[in-house]
Amino acid sequence: xxxxxxxxxxxxxxxxxxxxxxxxxxxxxxxxxxxxxxxxxxxxxxxxxxxxxxxxxxxxxxxxxxxxxxxxxxxxxxxxxxxxxxxxxxxxxxxxxxxxxxxxxxxxxxxxxxxxxxxxxxxxxxxxxxxxxxxxxxxxxxxxxxxxxxxxxxx
Numbered sequence: 215x216x217x218x219x220x221x222x223x224x225x226x227x228x229x230x231x232x233x234x235x236x237x238x239x240x241x242x243x244x245x246x247x248x249x250x251x252x253x254x255x256x257x258x259x260x261x262x263x264x265x266x267x268x269x270x271x272x273x274x275x276x277x278x279x280x281x282x283x284x285x286x287x288x289x290x291x292x293x294x295x296x297x298x299x300x301x302x303x304x305x306x307x308x309x310x311x312x313x314x315x316x317x318x319x320x321x322x323x324x325x326x327x328x329x330x331x332x333x334x335x336x337x338x339x340x341x342x343x344x345x346x347x348x349x350x351x352x353x354x355x356x357x358x359x360x361x362x363x364x365x366x367x368x369x
Contacts, residue, residue: 217332233291235368
């Protein structure tokens with residue numbers, strides 16, 4: 215199984231703005247998805263704690279905080295890497311998301327590679343019964359939707 219998805223788009227913003235919108239404004243552009251839930255309850259508000267070792271968290275309306283992952287690479291405004299854990303993952307499982315910001319003329323190409331889904335056991339609830347290719351296709355569709363929402367915010 216190819217264990218990663220890759221999606222990209224260009225935003226009408228300089229790299230610094232693109233990076234800042236991705237990290238500091240994730241709560242404004244993030245769209246929850248029932249297949250890839252980050253908490254076992256209703257969706258909350260996502261936020262990054264900036265810097266290497268910072269957390270990606272989701273805060274629910276009742277104030278409860280779930281850690282989705284940790285930042286492993288923090289290189290503003292060019293690169294961000296963080297671990298990712300869905301609510302339905304086995305406790306010891308994390309995947310990895312890498313986001314790159316590249317200047318292209320007056321725009322920024324933002325690319326997301328989400329990798330490690332080959333570690334998700336076949337019988338895991340996180341797979342929703344999908345075969346490998348269908349699971350990755352759904353994940354890629356969701357990231358495309360997220361990047362569209364993000365692109366509107368960053369511009």
